[in-house]
Amino acid sequence: MSAVAPPRRHLLPFAVHAERRLETPRGLGLVTTIAAVIVALLISALLIWLIGGDPISAYAHIVRASLGSVGVLSDTLVKATPLIFTGLACSVAFRMRLWNIGAEGQLMMGAWGASAIVLVGWLPEGTPALVYIPLMMVAGMAAGALWAGIAGWLKARLNVNEIITTLMLVYIAVKWVQFWVFGPWSEGGFQMSERFPREAWLPRLTDYSDVLPDLGGLTVHLGFVFAVIAALLVWYLLSRTRKGYEIRLIGDNPRAARYAGIDIGRTIILVMLISGALAGLAGATEISGAVHRLQDNFSPGYGFTGIIVAFLARFNPIGVVVAAIAFGALILAGREIQPAGIPAMIQGIILFCVIASDVFLRYRVRVVRR
């Protein structure tokens, strides 16, 4: 019954062999990521060229418009601030393979919570910033944490898929903010609240220009410092604490975690609360540091870009800061690049390449001649 197989025709003069790697060399993750970004930029350049643009001048323009001077660098950091928070929010959850993709909604609720401190009007006029700012930050964190906590509770108790719930809660949060800015907090019928008093603004570098004139026009605010501190804290949480160990263990093997005596349900809720609080801070700092009022559409999707940032950083909190600044630059440059879709396209291609490059971490790829 054995038949002789016909000789196979080969299309190419070489073959690509992929062998499973036994050990991933140290630093390969970073090298692969950088290589993936370079490949993504080359693909994007090709596309820009195909639509009749000049990729070199386009890239030069992006760099100039986002990192070319102290002024635009400051603007880049302003854009990066909410991305650091949402990137951290995603990283801390994704480490546990808890797919909180609704950082955008938690950001909205965080912004709303921080605004409520100002707009409800319980605090008397002239309340000092030292009272305003901490209260706003705590309210933003609490609102974001609560919002994510709903999805966490549903996941832990009823095993409801968190991808669906966190995403759906985004839409509710958007409508919730719209309700307040169109209705109770609307300023003269516009879809925005009144401007916050100066005491509710996060200090910016430009606020000190009367002492140091060079700082004039630099809008980077204290939220950026908060974000960097948050990154360090998340790094510490994940790598040095008992909870962080439990998160990593659950992320790698939930059955082993249960065997080690970890209460997975409680950890899910806790991590959702932490993740939501971080995303809530993104909203609170953005409102208090840059927008200075609650308004509709104040976020160009920081929560969703945070997902990309987290993947680009391979869920490493320090990497999140770097990736967020790079994406802040892209968002900033996007205002000046025509057609306007180019930066979004570049973002998409970068994410695609970085995720695809994972294969090089798991496999050693060799090309052999036939």
Next chain:
Amino acid sequence: MSDQPLAVEMRGIVKRFPGIVANDEVDFDLRRGEVHALLGENGAGKSTLMNILAGLYQADAGAVNVRGQAMAFGSPRDAIEAGLGMIHQHFTLVPSLTVTENILLGLREPRFRLDLARIDGKVGELAGQTGLAVDPRAKIWQLSVGEQQRVEILKMLYRGATILIMDEPTAVLAPQEIDELFGTLRGMTARGDSIIFISHKLDEVLSIADRITVMRRGKVTAAGVPAAGMTKRELAQLMVGRELLETVDKVVHEPGPPVLQLSGVSATSDRGLTALDDVVLQVRSGEILGLAGVAGNGQSELAEVITGLRPCSGSITVNGRDLANRPVVEAIDAGVAHIPEDRTGTGSAPNLSLTDNLIMKSYRTAPVGHGWTIDGVVARRRAEELKDAYQVAAPSVDTEARLLSGGNLQRLILAREISSEPGLMVAVQPTRGLDVGAIETVHRLLLEQRDRGTAILLISEDLDEILMLADRVVVIYEGHISEPIAADEADIAELGLLMTGSARSPRP
């Protein structure tokens, strides 16, 4: 019947896997219209032989004839085309599809248009003819396990199979479902189909089989003997046998007070069937209690209820502390160590470092745990000490656990569990799949623990291992646990009978 060609004839089959000869010159034949039981312990080579017949493996040597014609199956599809169908222990059905859709999966017909109503009719007709009552339009998830098995059989019959290989078909069935299955099988043989029935339950084999072949360690110990003349005792002897054992130095000493006490413990399996039924058990300090039994009789569930991983009814105490239905962490606190059955799936985190894997049980308490934090320096130093002491072969303690061989991973798990200085150790299949050297290490470590006063519950399918290590032996069968027997007084044939449910020791 002798003028008719045999349905299946296998001659001199040899199949080697790295390190073992799974089939060593095995002969097997199946007549038309008979149920031929293939009996043997786990690892005896039954499944390997049948996988060769079904085209999943290629034999290294030997010949296979089907209905008098030489066959060389390159794939399961070839075997199916020759009229052979294998039904695996774990079903291969898609839960969200209907019976008919599942039956059509993988078939070349129909080519394009799916006239489900017409095929539903065909399937229903086939089901009616064969007595495999099942609704063709029902979705798989709606069906009981017994009905799902009927779908598996229908799937093979629809493909024209006249020779069925059934791998432990009763393992997942409730008793009345087993009776129904046997009725179906008898109907099929009456119509001329032939069935190979793989099992290690003697009662079932004797009630359904016409002839029996027994395998042990890759060799045939009884070839096609008529079932009518056999007794359970003879079969048990053939199946379990006696081997020259690895010798261990077992110090005789009086066991201490009871550490683990179970009374009236019942639990259900993941499928919701009764897995443990009114279990009474006691393990004393400084003794190894061996729990023998064929896989799937409640061993996994027993280990899980003791370690807090599975809910149960009844009482479980460890050193007087009530642990029934308490969180896992309380069992860990009470000094219960657990060597789980599934080393990679439960016992370790594959992508985390050796250090992270070694602190799984100790990260909560000093010196590794420090309030909220983990002392990385201490954790690392401890990991290095354990790695050296237990000879875990790996480049460093930063190596990921998935890179360890089975024996090294088991050494890592033992290092972690023993270093917690447990009062009770639950070891489930601690040497399964390990090479001889690693097995000896595990045995030595378990005996050392015993001599230090740990109470050890050794759950194993390897009777030789149990008789070598244990002080007392109990047998689990369908969730019942027999009265303990002193290991040096245990009769292997008697244990074999208990393991296959053929004898039940009296309960006071």
